[in-house]
Amino acid sequence: MKEKIIVKDLVKKFGENTVLNNINTTINEGDVVCIIGPSGSGKSTFLRCLNRLEETTSGSILISGDDLTAEKTNLNQIRQHIGMVFQHFNLFPHLSILENIILAPMDLKKMSRKEAEAQAILLLESVGLADKKDAWPESLSGGQKQRVAIARALAMQPDIMLFDEPTSALDPEMVGDVLNVMKRLAKQGMTMVIVTHEMGFAKEVANRVMFIDEGNFLEDGTPEQIFNNPQNERTKDFLNKVL
Ligand code: ADP
Ligand code: MG
Numbered sequence: 001m002k003e004k005i006i007v008k009d010l011v012k013k014f015g016e017n018t019v020l021n022n023i024n025t026t027i028n029e030g031d032v033v034c035i036i037g038p039s040g041s042g043k044s045t046f047l048r049c050l051n052r053l054e055e056t057t058s059g060s061i062l063i064s065g066d067d068l069t070a071e072k073t074n075l076n077q078i079r080q081h082i083g084m085v086f087q088h089f090n091l092f093p094h095l096s097i098l099e100n101i102i103l104a105p106m107d108l109k110k111m112s113r114k115e116a117e118a119q120a121i122l123l124l125e126s127v128g129l130a131d132k133k134d135a136w137p138e139s140l141s142g143g144q145k146q147r148v149a150i151a152r153a154l155a156m157q158p159d160i161m162l163f164d165e166p167t168s169a170l171d172p173e174m175v176g177d178v179l180n181v182m183k184r185l186a187k188q189g190m191t192m193v194i195v196t197h198e199m200g201f202a203k204e205v206a207n208r209v210m211f212i213d214e215g216n217f218l219e220d221g222t223p224e225q226i227f228n229n230p231q232n233e234r235t236k237d238f239l240n241k242v243l
Contacts, residue, residue, distance in 0.1 A: 002029040004160060004191045005050060010059035012045055019045045021215040027193065032186045034202035035195045037212035038238060043195040046212065047162050050193065051082045063160070080108060083153030087165040089145040091137040097124070098133040101152045109156065123151040127181050143174025150181055161185065163194040199243055203227055211235045
């Protein structure tokens, strides 16, 4: 099993507020990890540390062996391997769907327009939105925007995908389509770290579930272990509230 992400003694503080309290974990290639926990527990901060959208206070993060926190690290190089999908899509409003998807590969990977467009069309087909290539983001539903956001992230051909509550801002009827796209990615072997409140998805798709509370990973196990036999009182308490 290849180690994809190694987190060692990760501490993140905002001022005096310790948001991540000495996190140690290893995520292997092909792992689909769902992170669950109460609001404000540090889920987004953890995810953002994994591609250094957030500077860590101390500790180290290795991505495929490269130290993300080292001074000499070529951050842009590492980030190209990590796709991120946010709750609020963040599509570029002034660009068509196709332009949204081809921008980064042309810019950062120096892909030709022709090649980037061909790839974008395949990606749009794979998320069921081939007919939207010339549409504007504002004309799409939330669920469609999120599927475009996933296609856009995949256009960089990442080998890790991070998702921060990708379905939390969606109307309920949109959630399934987005989760199906994610499910397919998981089946294809993508290494995924997903912050979610979709416990059904976590049970079905994740091979690991981690429970975080007040900046501590209190529990880490298979969905079976976490949902059917949680060990920690706080996990039990949290699951009682959300299940
Ligand atoms: P979650 O995603 O689990 O809801 P977050 O990671 O967003 O939690 O936040 C964890 C804690 O860190 C919260 O107390 C939040 O107020 C604090 N926090 C998050 N981002 C910042 C920031 N940029 N500046 C100061 N405090 C922050
Ligand atoms: Mg969050």
